[in-house]
Amino acid sequence: MYGKIMLINGPNLNMLGVRPPEIYGTDTLADIEKMVIDEGKTLGFEVECFQSNSEGALIDCIHSCFKRVDAIILNAGAYTHYSYAIRDAIETVMLPVAEVHLSDIHKREEFRHTSVIEDVCAFQICGHGKAGYIEALHKLKDEFIK
Numbered sequence: 474m475y476g477k478i479m480l481i482n483g484p485n486l487n488m489l490g491v492r493p494p495e496i497y498g499t500d501t502l503a504d505i506e507k508m509v510i511d512e513g514k515t516l517g518f519e520v521e522c523f524q525s526n527s528e529g530a531l532i533d534c535i536h537s538c539f540k541r542v543d544a545i546i547l548n549a550g551a552y553t554h555y556s557y558a559i560r561d562a563i564e565t566v567m568l569p570v571a572e573v574h575l576s577d578i579h580k581r582e583e584f585r586h587t588s589v590i591e592d593v594c595a596f597q598i599c600g601h602g603k604a605g606y607i608e609a610l611h612k613l614k615d616e617f618i619k
């Protein structure tokens with residue numbers, strides 16, 4: 474039986490491929506989504522993808538996961554650093570959430586060093602580029618999904 478993973482990307486991640494490639498790489502979001510869907514399939518998961526620039530839409534998507542998916546992979550973009558509303562949504566759905574960032578937020582501007590979602594997420598992977606999403610998939614499967 475297939476499990477289900479929701480891949481959620483937040484603001485400005487629809488512009489991957491255009492955003493500075495030395496920070497975010499050259500892949501588009503469609504490339505990354507396809508990569509995660511394909512790897513998910515090999516691991517026995519159906520991966521559903523969602524992207525929005527709007528905080529409320531991201532929260533609605535997280536709520537839609539309640540009792541419906543096994544885990545979430547979330548790159549909340551800049552909302553990571555200040556959205557208590559997204560933090561509360563993650564806490565509410567009681568699912569393992571992998572926090573992923575393409576860049577290493579701890580080595581960039583000071584305002585990016587803080588993640589207000591980190592302690593309600595299962596773990597954080599940052600600075601590994603697109604490979605971070607694949608690592609998240611494997612770690613969720615191996616350590617967090619029964």
Ligand code: DQA
Nearest residue numbers: 485548550551574575576585
């Ligand atoms: C990001 C890091 C955030 O600080 C930034 O605002 C993003 C992308 C990353 O994937 O490295 O939009 O989450």
